[in-house]
Amino acid sequence: MAKDMTLWWGSGSLPCWRVMIALEEKKLQGYNQKLLSFEKGEHKSKEVMDVNPRGQVPAFKCGDKIINESYGACFFLECEYKSQGTKLIPENSSEKALVLQRTFEGNTLHQKMVDVFMYNRRVPENERHESAFKRLKETLTGEVQMWEGYLQKVRE
Amino acid sequence: MAKDMTLWWGSGSLPCWRVMIALEEKKLQGYNQKLLSFEKGEHKSKEVMDVNPRGQVPAFKCGDKIINESYGACFFLECEYKSQGTKLIPENSSEKALVLQRTFEGNTLHQKMVDVFMYNRRVPENERHESAFKRLKETLTGEVQMWEGYLQKVRE
CATH class of the missing domain: 3.40.30.10 (Glutaredoxin)
Incomplete structure (x- = not known):
């Protein structure tokens, strides 16, 4: 299939x-x-x-x-393929809410990673600023810390 | 409820x-x-x-x-609330595929709108460039044209 x-x-x-x-x-x-x-x-x-x-x-x-x-x-x-393989969206409402929340929050993490990792590729040289790149890195750091917190809670 | x-x-x-x-x-x-x-x-x-x-x-x-x-x-x-009110995700596979495709594509349109409309609010004055703003506007124009094409197809 x-x-x-x-x-x-x-x-x-x-x-x-x-x-x-x-x-x-x-x-x-x-x-x-x-x-x-x-x-x-x-x-x-x-x-x-x-x-x-x-x-x-x-x-x-x-x-x-x-x-x-x-x-x-x-x-x-x-x-x-709902009944095939892993159930990606849980039946239980609380688990479903958490999975959907984290699924889409993941896009924010991804976007902030791209902003930093692709900075030099995406921004023409004459438009680059140390201050802008520093801010993007700080934003990504904050985002990663947020996810560290989520993982910490899962471990507890 | x-x-x-x-x-x-x-x-x-x-x-x-x-x-x-x-x-x-x-x-x-x-x-x-x-x-x-x-x-x-x-x-x-x-x-x-x-x-x-x-x-x-x-x-x-x-x-x-x-x-x-x-x-x-x-x-x-x-x-x-699957059986309540409007069915947001159609049962029919082809319609489902199209709805899901356009649903998430909508986020790209939104992002490009934000990039233009919020440029002055988000980018500090000393980091602004006419060339960057022009590029963002062109990107948004291309995106809107893509959606015009989608709507045209629906009308046909």
Whole structure:
């Protein structure tokens, strides 16, 4: 059943990992996958643009259905294969609330990581500021500390 | 049943609207709501910080459960009140895929809007660049054109 699924992905992309982990957890091994080279610009190739006009990964096709948004793909797989593999959204209301809260909070962590790690790649040299980069790093530090706190609570 | 729900929200906040629309669509009128003043910094008050340590809106409590992430709150309400009010996630696989794709793509549109509209508020004066602001506006224009294309297809 995973044979009619195709995932275009790039190494080091957290949104791609999100979908790959969901596919594994839902026992959908055996899907088609194509590893793209960012350096060669393969994510902007016609093949990918036909599936994801944004020219981004993941690009994900499930039969004739396209869900390129990584969160969307995860929810789609959970809805379509509810009773298969790991239950990604718990039945219990309290656990469900916590899972959904942390799921989407994860995007904030990711965004703040990207802001720091991609600063030099995304911001043209003449627009860079030490003060801006310092602020982004402090914001990320605060975010990571928040997650450390969450993990601490889980351990207690 | 909505009586044990409380939403802290701020005027003009798209993530707040997201939750408010979901509450209405799921026929959960009658929830408690508190409109906060950003100008007065009420979103950083102890009352809000106790619910949402990020000091952001929406802050949303459903009984003893807290889901501040707007997407999380919407999915939580849909899961908990599946057969009540509007079905937010269609049963049909193709429609489901499209709804999930556009739902999360909406966040990209929102982010690009924020980047432009909040530029002067978020970027300190000495770090502002005409070139950066121009690029952000062009990016938003491209995004809006993409959505115009989606709407065009729906109309056809």
